[in-house]
Amino acid sequence: MAGRKKTRISPELQWITLGGLVILIFGWWVWASQFGSPDHVVSVTMPVLSDQARQGREVFESNCAQCHGPEAGGTPQGPPLIHKIYEPNHHADAAFLLAVQRGVRQHHWSFGNMPPQPQVGRAGATAIISYIREVQRANGVY
Ligand code: HEC
Numbered sequence: 001m002a003g004r005k006k007t008r009i010s011p012e013l014q015w016i017t018l019g020g021l022v023i024l025i026f027g028w029w030v031w032a033s034q035f036g037s038p039d040h041v042v043s044v045t046m047p048v049l050s051d052q053a054r055q056g057r058e059v060f061e062s063n064c065a066q067c068h069g070p071e072a073g074g075t076p077q078g079p080p081l082i083h084k085i086y087e088p089n090h091h092a093d094a095a096f097l098l099a100v101q102r103g104v105r106q107h108h109w110s111f112g113n114m115p116p117q118p119q120v121g122r123a124g125a126t127a128i129i130s131y132i133r134e135v136q137r138a139n140g141v142y
Contacts, residue, residue, distance in 0.1 A: 040109075042080040044071040047138035049131065056131030059124040063117050072132055079109045081132050087141050093129050100125045 009017075049057060061070055067078025074080030085091070085108055103116035120128070136142055 040074055040080065040083075041069065041076075042073040042082050042139075044069075044073040044080075044082050044135060045138050046071060047134055049134055052127050053131040053134045056124075056127035056129070059120060060128050060131055063120050063124075064128070067111070067114070072135060078111050078114065082136055082139050082141055084141055086132075087136065088133065093133075096129050096132070097122070097125050100128070 060068075060072065064072075067075060068081055069075045069078075072081040074083075079085075099114060100117045100120050104114035106113050133142075
């Protein structure tokens with residue numbers, strides 16, 4: 001067998017590489033599971049609400065809470081809105097109005113589509129936005 005030199009990776013290095021991969025994949029999994037996961041429910045701190053936000057809370061509870069949870073912390077039917085995805089820079093108030101008027105196609109999560117909620121009306125939606133923004137601020141989402 002003269003002249004045939006194989007470059008071989010030492011067994012230790014193989015284990016180290018494998019270990020590194022496992023750690024990477026695990027880290028990715030932990031990171032990825034904070035998005036997309038259907039039962040991602042957030043525990044919410046409720047601040048003292050302004051009058052408009054209190055009205056919004058009522059409208060929210062009767063129209064949105066079945067999916068988003070009474071405090072917008074999410075349920076198995078819908079995502080939490082007290083979440084950095086929905087902070088004002090990512091989802092401006094206009095996105096909330098659109099969601100209420102036209103519904104939302106599934107894109108961030110895997111709950112399916114959100115049906116339109118036209119019964120809420122513009123005033124209702126505006127009150128809901130105050131409610132969500134105040135709760136977001138109280139929970140460090142802004
Ligand atoms: C039948 C369940 C359901 C109801 C009722 C519901 N939603 Fe949703 N909503 C969803 C789901 C599911 C999503 C996530 C869609 C995605 O991004 O995958 C969503 C997403 C949203 C978004 C994000 C929109 C975007 O641009 O990504 C907003 C804002 C929102 N809902 C507000 C509301 C408000 C306000 C109400 C009540 C008026 C409401 N939802 C009622 C299921 C619901």
